[in-house]
Amino acid sequence: MMSSPQEIPRLAPVHGDPPRVLLSRHAKVAGTLVTAQREVLVVSMLADPVMAAHRTEQVILGRGIRYRMLVPDHVRTTAGPARRFGRLARQGVLIRTMPAVPVEALVVDGTLAMLPDEGAHDVAVVRLPSVVSAITELVERLWPVAVPFTGSDLPEAAELSERDRELLTLLCAGRTDESAAAALGVSVRTVRRMVSSLMNRLGARSRFQAGVKAADRGWLAEEAR
Structure with missing residues (x-):
């Protein structure tokens, strides 16, 4: 047993x-x-x-x-x-x-x-x-x-950048990848790469789980909570 x-x-x-x-x-x-x-x-x-x-x-x-x-x-x-x-x-x-x-x-x-x-x-x-x-x-x-x-996408200080924080805020507000890319002034491909990196850092299997974990860590801007 x-x-x-x-x-x-x-x-x-x-x-x-x-x-x-x-x-x-x-x-x-x-x-x-x-x-x-x-x-x-x-x-x-x-x-x-x-x-x-x-x-x-x-x-x-x-x-x-x-x-x-x-x-x-x-x-x-x-x-x-x-x-x-x-x-x-x-x-x-x-x-x-x-x-x-x-x-x-x-x-x-x-x-x-x-x-x-x-x-x-x-x-x-x-x-x-x-x-x-x-x-x-x-x-x-x-x-x-x-x-x-993997650790491959962790910055030296493992801190959240302002752009990462903005992306999390946008996604938790329901914005699509395309809309988030336009708001950040980057390509959709870049947004998806950033999302993948954030999910790895948070140990999340889904975007929803990533949002929950980011909120738990205080990673979201006030307007997204």
């Missing part, structure tokens, strides 16, 4: 759980990751900087290992994370985002999981198959509905 997202976070703190080894943080996380032979999965709420911010990606990718990350949508619109995850995507890490990520974990080769330990300075390595499978199955279930993040 597939575990629900609510069940996964409770796996780490239970005392007396499976064979698990408490490790010190940065070096040991990186040391475990570089042992990967086939695939690394990272699912992160970005609440734990060690679990999400290791520096071994280039080594792993250079060996042809598949590297996937599932992280929250806000990495698209926050300058620091946008730069970091954009760089990782360009290096070959497969990144997808969703509104909320339910667990913090790393899975290596489908055989071991690394979880933040209840202690503030430790991570736990768990090898119990049922635990590793539960986390892996959760990622596989969420992956198809998460939005791919």
Whole structure:
């Protein structure tokens, strides 16, 4: 039976759980990751900087290992994370985002999981198959509905330009691409390219969803709200 997202976070703190080894943080996380032979999965709420911010990606990718990350949508619109995850995507890490990520974990080769330990300075390595499978199955279930993040169209500061803001305002007011293009003094093709870029930055699958997310972030002019 597939575990629900609510069940996964409770796996780490239970005392007396499976064979698990408490490790010190940065070096040991990186040391475990570089042992990967086939695939690394990272699912992160970005609440734990060690679990999400290791520096071994280039080594792993250079060996042809598949590297996937599932992280929250806000990495698209926050300058620091946008730069970091954009760089990782360009290096070959497969990144997808969703509104909320339910667990913090790393899975290596489908055989071991690394979880933040209840202690503030430790991570736990768990090898119990049922635990590793539960986390892996959760990622596989969420992956198809998460939005791919390429980072290719993120500006250095991941800030919204005035033209982008004007375009969002026009589209949310019901203007067509042609009408928006005329108002902005650009081609329809440029408008559509801008819309595609904005949807990627927002992690939106539709223009309607992009409008909702833009409003949530305060990206719309007052008259469009």
